[in-house]
Amino acid sequence: MIAKDLQSGVERLGELIASAKTIVPFTGAGISTECGIPDFRSPGGIWTKQRPIPYDEFVSSQEARNESWKRRFAMEETWAAARPGRGHRALASLYRAGKVPGVITQNIDNLHQSSGIDATDVIELHGNTTYARCIGCAKRYEIDWVREKFNNGGGLAPSCPACDDPIKTATISFGExxxxxxxxxxxxxxxxxxxxxxxxxSLVVWPAAGFPLLAKRSGAKLAIINIQPTDQDDLADLVIRFDIGETLGPFVGN
Incomplete structure (x- = not known):
């Protein structure tokens, strides 16, 4: 069922939520755009303006590592200023009500945690950009530490003092x-x-996009909320192609 208008979509979504015992959200970039975080994949998104740096290139090239961190620091104000939107807060309300045991997310922005969902219940498929890790020994580093080393080193991405392997944002890159x-x-x-x-x-990034299919095939209802059509719309019990914040705003609790 594709909702013909926002009101009917919200009403049907409310019915599905009310009748469900266990709800698992699967979230992508669209839930965070109202928070000021640009989409990566959509028209006009980040990846239409600059080529993503694959993991093997990051590992093998100091120049690629320098460029990767340069891009990350250029986005620092955006990441730091972002606050949970209506979608995040609605899911946090369902979490507090005991209906959501965990959130599966493709996002790397930490906003589900900031909304009040325990970090242990946020399943980050693509990692988290708010801190860094050594790709060798997995030691954690804060972004401020990396920035200081980067700036003091004349724009060279630092290596891990413990094992000398590269330090990377704690995200999953292409090829990783x-x-x-x-x-x-x-x-x-x-x-x-x-x-x-x-x-x-967008439900086009695999293997992450397989989880809604898995849920459906395991007997769950599937509701898709996305402004653009997806390849899984035909399988969904409800499709809402309206603004995510407006759709989920009514479900934000106290």
Whole structure:
């Protein structure tokens, strides 16, 4: 069912939420655009303006690492200023009500955690850009530390003092292996829910896009909230192609 208007879509969504015992949101970039974070993939998005740096290139090239960190620091004010939007807050309300055991997200912005969902219940398939890790020993580094080393080093991306391997934002790049534990947890959540909410995702990035399909095939209802059509719309029980904040705003609790 494709909602013909926002009101009927919100009403049907409310019915699905009310009747569901276990709801698992699956979120993509669209839920964060009202927070000032630009989309990567959509027309006019970041990747239409600059080529993403693959993982093997980051590992093998100091120049690529320098450019990667230069881009990250150029976005620092955007990441730092972002606050949870209506979509994040609505999901946090459902979480507090005991309906949402965890959120599966493709996003790297930390906004689900900021909305009040415990970090252990935010399943980050593509990592998190608000801190960094050594790709060798996995030691954590804060962004401020990396920036200081970068600036003091004349624009050279620093290596790990402990093992001398490159330091990278704690995100998953193209060509990098998906994180095993989050993938397993996401699989379990998708198989055990009775309603999955796919919100703000183009559903074209695999293997992440397989989780709504898995939930549907495991017997769950599937609602897709995305301003643009997706390849999974035909499988969904409800499709809402309206603004995410306006759609989920009515579900923001106290």
């Amino acid at each position: 292996a998906m994180p095993e534990v989050p993938m397993q947890r996401a699989t379990e959540l998708a198989q055990d829910c009775d309603l999955m909410l796919a919100i703000g995702s």
